[in-house]
Amino acid sequence: MSSTLGVTFVSFLLLFLSAIQRCSASITVYYQNGQTPLATASSTASSANYTGPIAYSPVVLNAPAPPGASAFPTNFALQMSSPVPSGASIPQNGSFFGFSIEMSVVNQVLGKNASFLQVPFLNLMANIQQRTGRINIRVGGNTQETATLVNSTPDGRILEKDLQNVSNPTQTPPLIFTPELLYMLRNISSLVNVRWYLGVPFNDTSNFRLAIVEQGQRILGDYLIGLQVGNEPDLYAAHGHRPSTYSPQNYTTEFGEMITAMTNDVNISPHTRSLLIGPSISVVWTPEQVWNTDFVDLYSPNLGFLAVERYPTDNCAVAFPGSGAQYNDPQTTFPTFLTHQSGLTIVSEYLNSTNFAQTKGKELLMFETNTASCGGFPGISDSFGAALWGVDYGLQMAAVNFSGALFHVGGQSVAYNPFTPPPTNQSTYHQWTIGPIYYSALVVAEALGPTNTSQVMDLQANNNNMLSPAYGIWENGNLARVVLINFVSDSTGASDISVDLSLANGAQLPGQVQVKYLSAASVSQKGNITWASQTYGENFESDGRPLGTENIETITCSSATGSSICTIKVPAPGVALVFLTSETAAAPSQTFSTTALTKTRNTATVAPSVLATSNGHSGMANELGSTSPGSNKNGAQGRGALVGGVMAMALAVLAGWLMSGARF
Template sequence: MLALGIGLTCCLLLQGAQAVTVYFQNGAVVNPTGAVTSTAVAAQYTNDAAFNNLVLTAPPVPSPAPPQQFTIQLQQSGQNVQGLSIQHTGPFFGFSIEFSVVTQTVGRNSTFLFVPFLNLMALIAERAGYVPIRVGGNSQDTATLVDSLPDGAVLAKDKADSSNPTQTPELIFTPDIIYMLSNASALVPIRWYLGIPMNDTTDLRLGIAEVAEAVLGDNLLGLQLGNEPDLYAGHGHRAPTYGPFDYFGEFGVVVNAIGNDSNIPIRNNLVAPSVATGPWTPELVWNTGFIPAYSNVLGSLSVEHYPDDNCAAAFPGGPFGAPKVPQDVFSNYLNHTSGVQIVAPYLNSSNIAQQAGKPFVMMETNTASCGGFPGVSDSFGSALWGLDYGLQMAYSNFSQALLHVGGTDDTYNPFTPPPTNQSEFHQWSVGPLSYSTLVMAETLGNTNTSQLIDLNANSGNIYTPAYAIYEKGSLARVALFNYITDPSGASSYTATISIGGGQTGQPNGNPSQVTVKYLVAPSVAEKTNITWAGQTFGGQLASDGRLLGTYDAQTVQCDQTQNTCNVQVPAPGYALVFLTNDALEESTPASTATFSTTILTKTINTATVDPTVIATSNGQGGGRPFLLGSTSKGSDGSAATAAVVAPTTAVLISLLAGVVVMFEVMRRT
């Protein structure tokens, strides 16, 4: 956790500062090189869905199996390629954080940001340029801004809305939430989407827009107006007859109110309609004349979509029927068809957005609504699915897609902090979808010129899709998937990449060698043993948001006489082939800014014991005297308190936008 001091008037510089050693309560020591040692291993916590231990069975090798060798013929210049996507001018993957859990994921308040969150965002930002994050969801429509809350709280949850099948709480929050987001942006390039409440358009609450524009400035990407309005009637938030024309009218009411509010000077950044493609399709909204009527105030057009739901299991006894069995749906996520089918209903809308000159944003998505499926949403298979789905959206001219982050009741989270009562001795869990986000940033790069195409590789085999990525009009990368799990190695394949191919009028374009980074795991069912270019976020409840391990990228020699580069792809796995040194350097930062803990909480009554020691011990013994003590602060005896050891070197404290932060630059090993 990062302690931030607000309102400081000076900088304190203690000479000679190099690094600081932080002693955690359980005896773990973080040294200046980032290495961690510990005297005890905490037991795993598995009571909440986010920390479930369900491991499914990987599907068998398909019959017939895909060919293990095939050629991909490419053109060096994008001008010769039909069907390339639009030019992507910013980071593609970001996150959608449910408003009700923002104080569990970003920070406790504006003076207390979470280090793992900052570390994770820094990894993506240095590859993509910045990280787009939306704070909203179902909870945004009932959120109310107040000046203050009792006991210095910045967010409070009211009783659950009994009419809402997902039991989303009503929220009350203070401006400090917005300052918290701004302070995070002062440390890491993060830009935010927020939502204007729309549960009652007769009593508008525009405070979040007023404060956000004043505090976030250019770091405010947009204001969402309406979250899944096609579900309002079904959730009991509107009359059963509520339809697209009703939404059109209510949208206009809010637009007029914004136009009359001098505290909202920016009036062209609204994001809508964000339909869930449930009762309505986006076309039903477009057919109301929505885009031409509101073009001047719309910054982006948006939709939200989940390919499945686990609501029956999350809310038993509700209107969702019988629960689905995770093993039964697992295979649905393990082939190229999944992403293609999700995107297909939006192809017309993405074309409409282009004609209107508006970005088309997938405002909220993930594996399955109502928290995802255990064993599916938190498996390596979901990492491959997320990458393929994301690339398919980018190819289909979406401009951004935001992966949803919920609480500990959800299995699909890209990252999850430990439960509150575990936070003193557990770290964060980084899920497979975080790898998707990181790898996506490297796949598209940060030149703001990337275009891509689905190659229909291996004669269109659904288990071995591939994409080509062009930058500045030239071929830069090739992305190769293998959805099959086969420990024998027999289902690994070799893709022969040929550029130009010696066709008439086309020069041979293969380089002498290429660099390949691999995203791999032993099985699509694997949960934690996942690596990207040899590095990992580690196991459950064990990450501080930094990559661990030795960086490892493979060099593949090419045959320039035959004009071929043979790249192997393991089963399962993802291979990103860098065809130029510029593309590789762009996606491979030389160093990473990471953030150090500068505060120690709960420094009393924090004794921990390795459970394996208890299991094998004989109690008191060994001839040593049995001494009685106390764990109460101030009592005599051997109180079990955590030692805070002052660093022997000076600590550098710098002032940044009123925020005190200490950070280190960790070199890639």
């Protein structure tokens, strides 16, 4: 044919082939038997090269070596008093162990709005409510200080961050939020018995923003139990929020100014003004420096609680390079969490304050705490060792008369979260990640129980050995439970402990006791921790409900010597909760179903019975399928129809050329 016609026809063929290529551009092809995929699977990055969110870091540290028999006797006796002994704590609420949720992440952790609540969160709280009757949660943190309540946000969300105007070494963004956030808290409380502490903005004392107080009392009602005035005011100067001369007396004066502003606000009731919490200091000031300003006596009618905040160490040098913070090596730091000494050291600075609070008729709260500030340590904060530490630290605070402790929850950039929702762009196919501190909360909840009468005492077990602490819990005046902890990590069994429990003054233990175990293979283990043989799995595997069948072991006690002795074994590592009464577990917790559909594409399912006998290709012999939005239901069929149409058009054009006399 002519050169012009040849070029035109070749061009048409290229156009035709291009059309076919475009037709298949949105098609996902499932390869058939014998075919080779176009690309091989990507390999997983090593821990050293991990660049994803810290909440899912794969870093695993080395467990400390076992101390040996000379430093760690593995067989010892523990004789206790049946009545409450001198030195036991004040009666503690079962809700002692609560959570502090950073205000900037509530729309990730709690829900998107008042109608769209996070079902896994509800289930996690229901698990604790089953054991204690209620849960106390604080919404606040650094981000409460610059938060402003507005009627609406530009995009309709309940909360927005101003990432262009961050402050602090911790890069805290100012927030705006709507009343919908408070309605969300209220709706959560209608499903599970959560009581709320709210943070009041305190960055501008010339213009107190009290809308959160006004709306909080109206929306939450009795579910509002406290209002924090100032978060870590002893760090204000260092963070550039107050002059370098800012002192405890300055804080006390400003606290009074806040009370005056609330008193002058006709929308704030006298009851709400009695829920204030302070001084919530960290480590720069001592509590005594604040008490010495007459803070408590001046504002006693308004103080619902006294509070402090404390992390045992920090990872700020890594989280915020250039901040000038001292670097703490995680591997070197790890053993400091695997000892009873950690909790003893922390609470030693507050013994005077817990006594002081009682003399003033106030409760002292550890209002924010966790393994390490600035996000914690990957390999420590997310390991089984942190679960052991959380149990010991929580019970130690209860034993020295703190009245509650809130373990902090941050976002994707921290390692210490008790629970973490998946990143937003993965929420359609990933579930939640449950951290070790949540397991600590379950153990402490069951140890204290729901009666709100439990008194706790450090038993200084094993000649006060720092690797095997133990606690007695007396309920309604009688010994009810014992907690035994083994911090040692030893897979050989040589460091498992064996404890002979007995009662003093000839009193007899029951013929049998029941035991629940908190277990993992190593203090370094991540995920798949078990509490009474139930687990929340690994990263991205939980909907907030425990997996597996609960296993409560029954131990027969011996009376061969005339006195009753119950021998309890505790693996290395592990925790044993020993029940000396018949009350071991409450009814199964209520769980919640998903009421909103978020995953509306790529939702094909296969019957488990079919999948079990399939090699992955069964039923696909003559099918190609599409996973692309907007594609035909049968992508192969649609593509065939489109290709056929293009081919018909090509033949029609060619016929036209032939009829016009064109020659080849």
